[in-house]
Amino acid sequence: ASQHRLWPEIDRISMEQLRYARLGVGEGGWQLFAEDGEMKMYKREEEVNGMVVDPLKACHVVRGVTGHEMCHYFFSPDVRMDWETTVEQMTVIETIADDTLVFLQVHKRIWPASQRDSLFWSHMRQVPDHNDRDGHDIWIVCNHSTENPGFPSNNGKCVRVSLTVCLVCQTFIDPPKEGVPITRDDITCKITYCSVVNPGGWAPASVLRAVYKREYPKFLKRFTAYVIDQCKDKPIMF
Numbered sequence: 107a108s109q110h111r112l113w114p115e116i117d118r119i120s121m122e123q124l125r126y127a128r129l130g131v132g133e134g135g136w137q138l139f140a141e142d143g144e145m146k147m148y149k150r151e152e153e154v155n156g157m158v159v160d161p162l163k164a165c166h167v168v169r170g171v172t173g174h175e176m177c178h179y180f181f182s183p184d185v186r187m188d189w190e191t192t193v194e195q196m197t198v199i200e201t202i203a204d205d206t207l208v209f210l211q212v213h214k215r216i217w218p219a220s221q222r223d224s225l226f227w228s229h230m231r232q233v234p235d236h237n238d239r240d241g242h243d244i245w246i247v248c249n250h251s252t253e254n255p256g257f258p259s260n261n262g263k264c265v266r267v268s269l270t271v272c273l274v275c276q277t278f279i280d281p282p283k284e285g286v287p288i289t290r291d292d293i294t295c296k297i298t299y300c301s302v303v304n305p306g307g308w309a310p311a312s313v314l315r316a317v318y319k320r321e322y323p324k325f326l327k328r329f330t331a332y333v334i335d336q337c338k339d340k341p342i343m344f
């Protein structure tokens with residue numbers, strides 16, 4: 107992947123998003139808008155040219171799965187439609203590397219706004235996390251809009267959204283007694299999901315904010331439940 111024309115951008119934005127995800131929500135005007143057990147969802151109300159682009163940051167703690175497993179299922183095109191309910195169609199239009207793909211997605215229409223599509227690169231990587239006392243690796247998937255002349259945004263049918271999303275996962279293991287193998291009961295995964303979706307064209311602010319408030323908590327709960335269910339009878343992917 108390192109010789110691909112997009113690689114410098116992919117590398118830079120992935121690392122920027124990792125830093126952004128690890129910033130706390132204490133400063134920067136984040137407001138808690140949804141809570142469900144360990145899941146806390148924050149947003150900032152921001153508009154760009156009158157369009158709602160509210161950044162979202164969700165923090166969650168999931169027991170019994172590793173960060174590698176969470177990122178594997180989030181990244182994998184093969185299982186995307188099993189958990190992703192906001193999408194009507196998904197195509198991989200370019201394989202840059204086995205950990206870097208370009209997706210074209212048609213999203214379900216949010217009435218009365220017109221239907222949207224998104225075209226983005228998606229990159230997964232493991233980041234050694236030395237400065238964390240538990241010394242556990244961090245896994246990240248970063249999705250960021252990109253252009254492709256073969257798939258112009260002015261295709262007439264959909265409005266092209268621009269998005270930047272990252273899923274940052276850190277695994278914590280409560281070591282069992284000496285010589286006892288680690289089971290899923292000893293594993294906890296701390297995840298931070300950040301997203302900024304620019305609708306790319308007019309959409310009613312009140313409708314969007316209501317949809318985001320309802321859909322994002324559902325989206326994250328559904329995804330995490332999916333990963334737990336997929337992993338429960340499989341060997342642990344550290």
Ligand SMILES: CC(C)(C)c1cc(CCc2ccccn2)cc(-c2ccc(S(=O)(=O)CCO)cc2)c1
Pocket residue numbers: 190192193211213214215216219220221222224249267269271301303304305309314317318321322325
């Ligand atoms: C419904 C709602 C949850 C708010 C929503 C609306 C839209 C765009 C559709 C849209 C936006 C604005 C106006 C009209 N339609 C996109 C998404 C979205 C995009 C990307 C990702 S991802 O995390 O990268 C996983 C790959 O799919 C998840 C969700 C969500």
